[in-house]
Amino acid sequence: MKFGELLRVASEAVQWNRMRSLLTILGIVIGIAAVMVTVGLGEGAQAKVKGEISALGSNLLTISPGGSSAATADSGESLTERDAAALSSHTVAPAIGAVAPIVQGDETVTFGATSTSMIVYGSTASWLQVRSRSIVSGEFFSPAQETEGANVVVLGSEAASELFGGRDPVGETVTVGSTPMTVIGVLNSVGSGTSPTTNEDDLAVVPLTTAQNSLFGASSNDAVDSILIKATGSGTLSAAYQEADNELLMLHNISEPADANFTITSEQSLVSTATSVSSTLTALLAGIAGVSLLVGGIGVMNIMLVSVNERTREIGLRKALGARPRDIRLQFLTEALLLGILGGAIGVGIALIAQHVLPSLISDPISIPAWVTAGAIGISMLLSVIFGVYPATRAAQLSPIEALRTE
Amino acid sequence: MAAVALAAVEPSVVDVIKVSDVTKRYLLGSVVVEALRGVSMTVAEGQFLTITGPSGSGKSTLMHLLGCLDVPTTGEILISGERVDQMGEVELASLRNRRIGFIFQQFNLLASVDAVANVELGLIYARVPRAERRARSIELLERIGLGNHLRHRPMELSGGQQQRVAIARALVGNPDLILADEPTGNLDSASAQEILTIFDELHASGRTVVVITHDPEVAARGSHTLTLRDGRILAGVA
Structure with a gap:
């Protein structure tokens, strides 16, 4: 029998038992879709993490307002300059090397006829150290300039080139919001990373006092948007975390750590946890998905055996009409293969749809590489053929007399 | 009744079936x-032989051997001069495909495909191209009076019509031998008469037909009759 003929006979059989065919391939459909989405989640998480690492300062902790519980999640302006000052004390927090309170907002920065919108940070002189950044031209503002609220600004490299082209902007005057400020320095370039919302080169930094007085308006209790902490070393990161946590709980008069109205996150630990968790989880889920694929394959075998039993007379008839054992074997193998391809294709389809739909629901990126798609189809074909061999061989070995006698 | 006669069969000196001292034990x-x-x-070629006998007489076993669905324990069987008693499964399959057209009591049609696809089934294994298969099947179905039922599936046909599809299937490969096992056993008497008329026409056109039956009326239609009892031929041609 030619392959086209086999395929036609197989597709007739699959269509004749539409419902059963569908149920047969369900296991493969689910297995393939699960494996692909799992691998896609893993790949997506890896890519995201890689992007985040490159844009981070080292040994950094971020304190943001709002706790983790529902009652404290919306604590608003719970962090103040006083908190930042307290954490700066080496006696209170010996593991903390530097502290930078941050206020931030989007502002339009204008030079001559050119204007562009960027994130403007107001912070202290220690921002440079905390974010592990450096100055490539001019200088950063001094503690004195910070205290007096000097109208000075330090630009990110991309912001500088947008406004000034290739020229050195140091000494020029730009308008931030509606306030004229002197550019005193340009930051080193760190690359934009992967996230378009936090471009670490398209920004401006001004003294905290300046930001409060001239840009965002000072709040009554000197509230800040976040406080960045740099530990003295990578070994003291968790100590710095403890010290900041204890100090802030005390300052905010909170006795239960669970009631904290602030959240401390270590980006690096998050990243490493995310990486290890995601790879462990990926392996686990892929394992489970693999088992479900196996079960799907056994399902195909099961239904094929039932099908062989049910179609004993057909097999007998075909043999009487001249089908050789290998014709019968190929017929049932082709049927299994067709079921496998169908199951694989539907599974791939579901996974590719999930790739587009799921990320907006679970806020995790899914990236399914092409080799996974190709592999999934290949595996489902292989699986169905492997599990089709036994039923097909059974069918091929039926004696025509016995097969025709069956009622 | 439409004439079923195909092209007149060339006479040949070789017997279609030659069985010598065959035993079967299982x-x-x-x-x-x-x-x-x-x-x-x-x-001999052109005979219409009916084989009859009570149940347990060995009719079915003989039919299986004549149909090359099984091989004898001892003895020789020649089908159109080909020695089949020593053949393996693959050779037997090929021989059945080329030389024998089966007609069963249960019709044994495939429920999932139409009349044309049922008729052409054996030609698939003979590697006849699709267009030719279709043409031959349709021609045969038209001659046997099912021209309006080409696209019908078995469940849409009456018993008599189903058996006619099966007869067309047996004839389409132009076999040396038509072998029928109780062909009227599942039919009402009117349909049975129709089918027997077709057998008469096949005989008249020179085809070699062997019918196994326990129905005396059917047995009487043959040009030759043979009665089996307890695994031996009791009477008739030998």
């Missing part, structure tokens, strides 16, 4: 059953 559980105890017979 195990039923732990009991050895002697189904055939030395049967010899010949069927």
